Amino acid sequence: MRIGGLASGIDTESIIRDMMKAHRIPLDKITQKKQYTQWQLDDYRSTNRDLRKSSDKLFDTVMKQSTYMKKNVSVSDEKAVSITAKGSTSDFSGTIEVKRLATQATLQSGVLKHGDEKITDAQAKTLQFKDMEIKKDQFMISGKDTLTITAPGKDAVDIEVLETDTIDSLLAKINEKSGVSAFFDSGTGKIAMSAKDSGKGIIKISSKTNLVENLKLNAPKPPDPDNPDALVPLFEPEGPRASYGADAKFTFNGLETTRPSNTFTINGFEVSLKQATTSPVTFSSSTDTDQVLDSVVEFVNDYNEMIEKLNSKIKEKQFKSFHPLSAEQKADMKEKEIELWEEKAMSGTLKGDPALSSMLNNLRSIMSASVNTTDKDGKSLDKEGKQITISLHDLGIETTSNYLDNGKLTINEDKLRAKISENPNAVYDLIGGKDNGIAQKYRTELQDAQKKITVKAGSSTTVNDNYALGRSMKSMDQQIERFERKLQMMEDRYWKQFTAMEKAFQRANDQSTQLMNSLGGM
Known part of the structure; x- marks a missing residue:
């Protein structure tokens, strides 16, 4: 902490602060320039993102032939x-x-009973196979068994069955691992299965022990003689329980x-x-004329929106007297004043940009070009033997007559609809054609502009040294750092000088006091 003026009564701190303000003016200009460059960088990158979105949308819509063949x-x-x-x-x-x-192949079990009663939902969830009797036949599962299930169109799947499994847990395994959907119906006391895929075939189930027989999942021999490999039941079925998928x-x-x-x-x-x-x-x-028309109209609207936005940017006025505000300046201003000031200070960051200007000029030429096509009968030559061509004019799409629109397009939808109905292939050749289509040339211009902007403004992942504005900002950072060191040294020198002056004042005051005391003593 520095306190000056104790001996001289001079407000040293204010004097040095005012002196340093004058010395900081060049530094403030560099800082303002850096802030403006940052705004410019942000606007270039925002524009590049917009160009990339437009490029991607062209590729995904009007450049695809399917867009015109709906x-x-x-x-x-x-x-x-x-x-x-x-x-x-x-x-x-x-x-x-x-x-x-x-149809799907289906299979139903016989009625499952525990003792003499049909198994309930609660028993299906809780009663384990080791404790279950069906028609007084004890389940013969010692530790585990394997159930093999084959569904139409699927390979055989082995499913492990434990003596601690329940009907519900077994059906959950079947549903998860096999090509079969299965459930237990307590109303009938039966397990019902259906193939997940339809088609010719039958559900086949086998096990190492008597599990299939006890669950009554044997498929009885169907009446269809065209399916000789059907399973034969080991007991008399309670009526037909299996149906073939067809x-x-x-x-x-x-x-x-x-x-x-x-x-x-x-x-x-x-x-x-x-x-x-x-x-x-x-x-x-x-x-589908309406769908195709909507795609072309959207293409034109997107184009108009883009050139309007970019033209406003490259023609935006620069207010050179409105510089970026410092923190001290903002402290003395109201929020609305800051907003209005910075609106002008940030204006014109892309004014006259050559990459964008060149792209917009080229796009106007592209939109007026003609491409080779064929008539509705697929012929490439007209009656006079000349190559058949098509342009946006033929679709009812024209450049507006107002030069202030900077090449915007207008659409006669009736004419466009008629052309789509007459010959959608020709509309595709003009707009989406792979070699000379408008959209392809349009996208190439967008990509070229993107590359030029990236050289100038980089991207969020680019190191400063790899693009022009980044190198400029790095240089300004170095200038600011050097200037701040210089100013610190200058301020330190001023304080030393004023401190020396204070000491001289103090010595003079001391001498004066001593002299007065000496004279008074006489």
Whole structure:
């Protein structure tokens, strides 16, 4: 702690502070420049994130051919069959007649009793196999057993069964590990099983001991002679307890075929069979014009939003007299005053940026370009033998007449809808085409601008030395550090000088006192 002016009565601290203020002016300018550079860096990185999002969205939407090939499918009997487009690029029509739906294989046990009574829900949860009797037959599980289950379309699975297991715990293992869903119904006293997948086949169960017989899970020989490998019961069944799963059987455009499931895909269309039919069901697909139109409109709107935002940035006014505020300056201002001041101080950080300006100019040219395409019949040449081309103008998309819009686009939706209905492939060639499509060129411009901005502003994970603004900020940090050391040395020198002056004053005062005392003594 320094206290000056005790001898001289001079406010040393205020004098030195005022003197240092003048010396700090160059340092304040460097600090202000650093703050402005940080704002500029933040704006560049924010812009780069926006460009990356736009680039990714182009790739995921209008650059994909499926965007322009979305289909509506009409079916004459939707209660029997439903058909949904899942990526087909061509129209689709025909007939389908459902002979039989795919079904799951099922199996039911006989009635399970403990003693003479049906097993209850509580007993299914708590009664262990070692303590359970079914029709007075003691379960023969000593320590553990193995249950082998095979379901249609699945490999055999071995399930360990312990003498401490209950019906519920065994069924939980079956549900978890096998291709079978099983549950116990206390109303009937039976275990019911069904294959998790539909399709031809039967549930087969075997065990090392008599567990299958005691649980009455033997599948009786079915009446279907086409399935010779069915299990034969070891006791007289209480009626049919097993049913074979069946494949769906149908005639598709004259071809009789089967599928293990009622839902399947043919030629890019998902077909779901719901019930058998007595006559063919007709279906046909057509371009989903509304969906395609919405995608193109969104593409144009995103483009307009982007160029409006970027043009406002590169043309934003700079207020050179509004510098970043220091902490001392903010302390003397109201919150609203600070907000209004910094709004002007932060303005124009990207003004005239060459990378963004060049990209915007190139995009205007891209949006007015034509590309080669084919007509609705797939022909690439017109009647005069000239290559057929298409541009946004042909879709009803034009540049606005107001030059202040900086190349914004406007859409005639009726014209666009008609073109999509007439020839969606041509719309794809223009916007999404892999080689010369507008979106591909657009995305290339975005990526080039991103690279240039990254060279200038880096990214959140880039070391300062690897980009231009980072090197500038590092240099300013070094200048600030050197200047602060210099100012500290200067302040220390002032205090030494004023301290020496105070000591001189003190000596003079002491001498004066001594002289007065001497004269008074005379």
